[in-house]
Amino acid sequence: MPTNTPTAADALTDVTASDGSLRRFLHGLPGVDTVGLEARAAALGTRSIKTTAKAYAIDLAISMVDLTTLEGADTPGKVRALGAKAVHPDPTDRTTPTTAAVCVYPDMVATAKAAVAGSGVKVASVATAFPAGRAALEVKLADVRDAVAAGADEIDMVIDRGAFLAGKYLKVYDEIIAVREACGTAARLKVIFETGELSTYDNIRRASWLGMLAGADFIKTSTGKVAVNATPANTLLMLEAVRDFRAQTGVQVGVKPAGGIRTTKDAVKFLVLVNETAGEDWLDNHWFRFGASSLLNDLLMQRQKLATGRYSGPDYVTVD
Amino acid sequence: MSDKTDKTDQQQRLSVFKTYKLYVGGKFPRSESGRVYEVTDAKGKWLANAPQSSRKDARDAVVAARKAFGGWSGATAYNRGQILYRVAEMLEGRKGQFVHEVAEAEGLSKSKAADQVEATIDRWVWYAGWTDKIAQVVGGGNPVAGPYFNLSSPEPTGVVAVLAPQESSFLGLVSVLAPVITTGNTAIVIASERSPLPALSLGEVLATSDVPGGVVNVLSGRTAEIAAPLASHQDVNAIDLAGADDVLAKELEIAAADNLKRVLRPQPVDDWSAAPGTDRMTAFLETKTVWHPTGSLGASGSSY
Numbered sequence: 001m002p003t004n005t006p007t008a009a010d011a012l013t014d015v016t017a018s019d020g021s022l023r024r025f026l027h028g029l030p031g032v033d034t035v036g037l038e039a040r041a042a043a044l045g046t047r048s049i050k051t052t053a054k055a056y057a058i059d060l061a062i063s064m065v066d067l068t069t070l071e072g073a074d075t076p077g078k079v080r081a082l083g084a085k086a087v088h089p090d091p092t093d094r095t096t097p098t099t100a101a102v103c104v105y106p107d108m109v110a111t112a113k114a115a116v117a118g119s120g121v122k123v124a125s126v127a128t129a130f131p132a133g134r135a136a137l138e139v140k141l142a143d144v145r146d147a148v149a150a151g152a153d154e155i156d157m158v159i160d161r162g163a164f165l166a167g168k169y170l171k172v173y174d175e176i177i178a179v180r181e182a183c184g185t186a187a188r189l190k191v192i193f194e195t196g197e198l199s200t201y202d203n204i205r206r207a208s209w210l211g212m213l214a215g216a217d218f219i220k221t222s223t224g225k226v227a228v229n230a231t232p233a234n235t236l237l238m239l240e241a242v243r244d245f246r247a248q249t250g251v252q253v254g255v256k257p258a259g260g261i262r263t264t265k266d267a268v269k270f271l272v273l274v275n276e277t278a279g280e281d282w283l284d285n286h287w288f289r290f291g292a293s294s295l296l297n298d299l300l301m302q303r304q305k306l307a308t309g310r311y312s313g314p315d316y317v318t319v320d
Numbered sequence: 321m322s323d324k325t326d327k328t329d330q331q332q333r334l335s336v337f338k339t340y341k342l343y344v345g346g347k348f349p350r351s352e353s354g355r356v357y358e359v360t361d362a363k364g365k366w367l368a369n370a371p372q373s374s375r376k377d378a379r380d381a382v383v384a385a386r387k388a389f390g391g392w393s394g395a396t397a398y399n400r401g402q403i404l405y406r407v408a409e410m411l412e413g414r415k416g417q418f419v420h421e422v423a424e425a426e427g428l429s430k431s432k433a434a435d436q437v438e439a440t441i442d443r444w445v446w447y448a449g450w451t452d453k454i455a456q457v458v459g460g461g462n463p464v465a466g467p468y469f470n471l472s473s474p475e476p477t478g479v480v481a482v483l484a485p486q487e488s489s490f491l492g493l494v495s496v497l498a499p500v501i502t503t504g505n506t507a508i509v510i511a512s513e514r515s516p517l518p519a520l521s522l523g524e525v526l527a528t529s530d531v532p533g534g535v536v537n538v539l540s541g542r543t544a545e546i547a548a549p550l551a552s553h554q555d556v557n558a559i560d561l562a563g564a565d566d567v568l569a570k571e572l573e574i575a576a577a578d579n580l581k582r583v584l585r586p587q588p589v590d591d592w593s594a595a596p597g598t599d600r601m602t603a604f605l606e607t608k609t610v611w612h613p614t615g616s617l618g619a620s621g622s623s624y
Contacts, residue, residue, distance in 0.1 A: 311379055313555025
């Protein structure tokens with residue numbers, strides 16, 4: 001929602017007044033206890049979720065999947081197939097919920113939009129010179145406008161990690177604001193930090209606050225294109241950030257871990273993190289998403305196992 | 321010091337007991353459930369604790385076997401033969417250990433057990449020789465009425481669950497396992513419930529003989545408990561019921577019917593050392609037939 005920016009800014013007006021004040025604020029955030037964070041994430045990962053709770057978790061996770069294809073080799077046919085799968089993840093069982101969205105490159109938005117028309121499944125588009133984000137601001141904004149014009153409901157932007165790591169926080173902030181404006185009222189904005197490139201947990205915490213101050217609707221871990229993607233620890237850290245941000249400003253921001261989540265077990269661990277950290281308000285696909293492609297097949301196989309009592313196999317789900 | 325004292329010192333050395341573990345995906349995990357059960361020799365004397373696998377161990381084994389299938393079935397028959405021969409070489413080197421384990425498990429004299437182990441090693445060699453010959457025996461060209469070459473060739477069925485024979489803990493095990501993997505299938509084998517130790521030790525041999533991880537997965541525990549989820553598993557293509565009694569075999573066959581699994585019913589075997597024939601290999605083969613055009617027949621009725 002575009003109204004986020006003024007509200008957030010009201011509470012923390014001075015913070016974004018200058019590069020110096022923004023830096024003071026971000027560097028003034030409490031340091032992250034690395035050992036504690038990882039231990040907490042690991043401990044929450046040991047919760048045993050069984051029977052009806054598991055069935056609930058699987059359906060919830062399916063409804064939170066941003067079914068993603070971001071390959072150079074994407075064809076209109078592949079995007080249409082993905083759209084069909086998002087609408088009916090398991091054609092043999094129509095009680096299966098739809099996924100939250102399909103996530104594609106900007107030039108595939110129109111194709112994806114047509115494929116999911118009338119189903120309630122949203123179309124998300126990566127933009128701003130994804131995945132590296134190394135392009136002039138004008139080019140990035142044109143990329144965003146193009147995706148929005150093609151009908152994208154959500155825009156996944158990447159921040160300028162180079163500027164962030166060089167300490168030019170205001171540049172990153174201004175860029176997010178500009179993209180936010182380019183999205184207009186039509187599209188929700190997800191801001192990708194590429195946590196694998198930010199090196200430290202402190203940086204992830206700073207980036208989270210920076211993104212939220214600039215009016216992100218979602219903060220997202222990674223592009224899925226680098227070695228380290230979403231981990232329980234960095235997602236936990238971001239969940240803490242959105243929780244604290246809402247407590248301070250009253251604005252709720254969503255979280256999307258992406259990349260490297262492949263099994264139902266992993267997905268359920270993330271849902272436990274959400275429930276125990278941010279709370280039940282986030283247990284909804286308006287506020288929490290999984291950026292994934294192969295995860296959906298595993299969720300479907302587990303769903304079939306719960307329904308039939310037999311272990312399912314990859315022959316009984318679609319090949320993407 | 322007298323000789324007597326020396327002897328006493330030696331007797332007081334504590335022997336190191338072996339922790340028997342499963343063999344799944346090329347690794348040696350304990351059972352996911354953390355359970356073990358007591359394994360005794362033929363007279364009831366405790367030998368070791370063996371892992372008591374759960375259905376989740378079975379599920380993990382299927383995942384490992386499926387993952388290994390592409391590479392193993394895609395390997396050349398010649399290469400598979402070399403690897404299986406290597407298994408025999410490794411077994412030869414550890415013969416003493418297996419003679420000991422088989423003798424204890426089956427209550428045999430040392431010489432009888434040695435005969436069993438030698439027969440087992442010979443069986444690996446025998447099957448190793450079959451890898452690049454089975455296609456000629458069960459495949460071939462078919463005469464058809466048309467300008468085509470019509471060729472049938474055997475293809476492995478896929479992931480095969482094997483219930484190893486309960487009585488013959490080593491020769492019987494290898495006699496049902498080797499034919500499955502010879503032709504390019506991958507296997508999940510449930511060791512003899514009462515005497516699983518030779519099977520678990522075989523895992524160690526396979527791990528050191530170039531057999532890719534996941535091609536053979538060895539589970540020990542209650543046969544009925546592990547076999548049930550395997551029989552109904554949608555990603556298992558066939559099941560060999562050699563180690564199931566009549567009641568269990570019937571139950572498993574019903575469960576296996578759900579996804580049209582190939583089922584090899586248990587057949588009474590008096591003597592595992594008898595020549596096995598090719599039946600166990602052909603039980604887990606599919607036939608692929610291709611039609612290849614030869615071109616126009618020409619005026620003379622032949623294109624040659």
